[in-house]
Amino acid sequence: MSLKKGQVINLEIESTAFKGKGIAKHDGIAVFVPGTAPGDTVEARIVRKKKKFREAKVLEILDPSPIRITPTCSHASTCGGCTWQHIPYEKQLEFKEQHVRDHMERIAGLDPDIVQTIIGCDRSLYYRNKMEYSFGTRRWLSDEEIQADKFVDDSGFAAGLHAPGRYDKILNLRECHLQDPISYRLLDFVRNYCKEHSIPAFDTHEKTGFMRHLVIRTSHHTDDLMVNFVTYKDDADIIQPLANALQENFPEITTIINNINDQPNPTAVGRYENVIYGPGYIVDNIGQHSFKIDANAFFQTNTRQAEKLYSVAKEYADLKSGSKLFDLYCGVGTLTLFMADSVEKAVGIELVDVAIKNAKFNARENSVENTEFVLGDMKDTFNEPFLEKYGRPDCIITDPPRSGMHPDVVQQLSDLAVDTLVYVSCNPSTMARDLKELKNNYHIEQVQPVDMFPQTYHIETVARCTEKVST
Template sequence: MIPLQPMGNRKNIVLKEIRIDRMAAEGKCIAHHEDMVIFVKDVAPGDVVDLKVTKKKKSFMEAKPIHFHQLSSIRTEPFCSHFGICGGCKWQHIPYELQLQYKQQQVVDNFERIGKAPIGEMLPIIPSEETTYYRNKLEYTFSTHRWLTREEIGSGADFDRRALGFHIPQSFEKIIPIVHCYLQPDPSNAIRLALDEFARTHDIPFYDPVNHVGMLRNLIIRTSNTQEVMVIVQFGGEAANHPEKVRQVMQFLQESFPEITSLQYIINPKKNDTYFDLPVELYHGIPHITEKMEDLMFRISPKAFYQTNAQQAYQLYKLARSFANLQGDEVVYDLYTGTGTIANFIARQARQVVGIEYVEDAIEDAKVNAKINDITNSLFYAGDIKEVLNEQFLATHERPDVVITDPPRNGMHPDVVQKLLELQASRIVYVSCNPATQARDVAMLGQKYDVIKLQPVDMFPHTHHVENVALLSLRDVIP
């Protein structure tokens, strides 16, 4: 390998004919040059590439491929025409069996490097039965800033810049129009394409995220295993002055897609797309959809979180229930309970389940889900977990025998970890979508807990993301 000489700054460093060695965390690969480690995106182990350095530190560099001399023998042909541009499904070029190996290794690496505690048993990753059309929720974005190819830019022609699709990675305004997405089953693609064409034909303005003008802003489609479909259209603030255009769009969707069971819309005058603080208006149908798991029904409202791979969520919840090893007389705390899916799923095996969640709307859904399933031994509370778990709360609800925790990607707040150390539940079942932050939290819990076993679960095929369930057991503590 022969490096080109730097020309003034790191942006001009090009490394020639670098062999990619192996996969690393967050979907990146590792290569080496002299004594430097190089982290590279969008390649595969075995590729030989020219790299342009994008970041240079004392002991490592980050780089992107600019020319492929040799493609790895492990590569497989991507199935999506948007591969390499769209930010999703970035591992389509890696065979699924190898994806699973890399994800398993990612969990091991994080617990060895960050957790730094002995692992009792590392169980093999549970694969996803479906590797395409496995998501039950997608969010598409309207924009007047369609992503242009190099050829289009170079032509100097005036292109229609309207687009409905996904964000280009690291670009808040540039959208790639999607022809066919392999993530969500029908009628997701049909609804998106039809609404795109209708908006163009009837001159409904797409939203301009730079100047914050326009009507159509986002399209959210949720499907369920009970064959229900929820569609939510998010309009820009100026839609409040044009209710006739809102009705025009919503009526089109209602008439064109009778399979939509919940048709809703949001008018968002803010400069960001978050809608959890905004009212959702029901235009047609019922205000929720329902997922079924075993004999339980889970009602999902527009703002509610539910695992986006329902089939694998079932595997995940069965694991949590198995790891909890409930005998029927335990008090269980379910932290970050969301809409109470895990809490209600395990309630019949426990004496009492207490779910705590920051989002109030989610807690209301959790209570509804308990009611419609005739579950009477689950209680739900909204609030900041580190503040809710005070002495008065513990005196009212008893201290837990088992804790199940399923925090967001950034893991648990250190104060929550400290609370768990004080509670001293006999077992902690830690469900995580980010093994790095999970390993960090487990390292702190290592003051009093041992890692009995780890079980990775693949929730998101063709991505580097992996879910992991850890069982922790309280050591004998001498008072």
């Protein structure tokens, strides 16, 4: 029987897929069902029909899985921030490790036994050092409101996280357990202040309004706390009183920034920024080094776990004194500096100019003199002229964005065939895709999963690759 869109069926969830969805089979067809756990029996409606699979939405959990638990957060079933709060953390780790194994075998064509036992996180809640909240004029309605017989108004001022798959609807948060509790308190204060003072949220359809995002950065090793307002306009008459009210009610704040994004893009990065209070950055540590972090600079979201991740990368790099290291996609230089004491020279490359400025500052602040940082797009910068200028490296570390490396960069790495290549990734599927090409010239020896994001399906992985020697 062909499963049609809108059809309601009962399903037994057998396993989990990447992106956290449960998998069931119905007449040999795979059905992906978000918000489920292996062992659940559910009533679900087919919401999307594809040639080889279907996607469904849970209507009712008929028989809960033995492993299912009650989520900590009341928003867990509707919020896109935590997809696995209904699954015990030890089971989350099992599923993530298996996902990495599946990707290495199915996509990269590698032996899944090269995948090591996953390194878990000491904290499964309140682990993030950054939260990016959004404002909007339309809030996401709960299932109860949607199913109500009476009209429910979804307009007004909403502050929280985007509803899954919706850029124009905001889940109006009443709680959040991903960052230090002060993060939600700040969000709630700003939301109430804006409503009381008639400060409008940005309307994505009309391109009007003011408040777009609230970004909170906290430091694990210091007491620094950044509040970053992302607004549609530059208006000190609105921002300054709000900043004053925040300082009065939250003396823990060490800096306040206003990023102005007057463009149609939905990002929380402004075309320019104003420092309203404090130095305009926070400082945190990884290992023995401290790092300056600007509002728009990349920094690992889980500071405690980043130290474990970098220790794995350093072990895999097996650096020797007198050697040369390249760090591709270096961000603010965290990995570069973490490795610098073991090499003669370390060179970082990064596309974001503010990150390069931070990296150079961080090197100076930590009295690290054997590093150099280069601004440029990796596919255009990491080329023969670059190698002629900086020489051939003994080891390369690459930590690309979720999309993985550009094919030109993969080809350059493959042709270069350095002694050791360490690939750090936040997306095992794109890592596996790149490793499939790199394995022609490298032995892919080990892959180590490191969980940086409890309660979600996301997983970091580190691969150790060594040059294939011709015989």
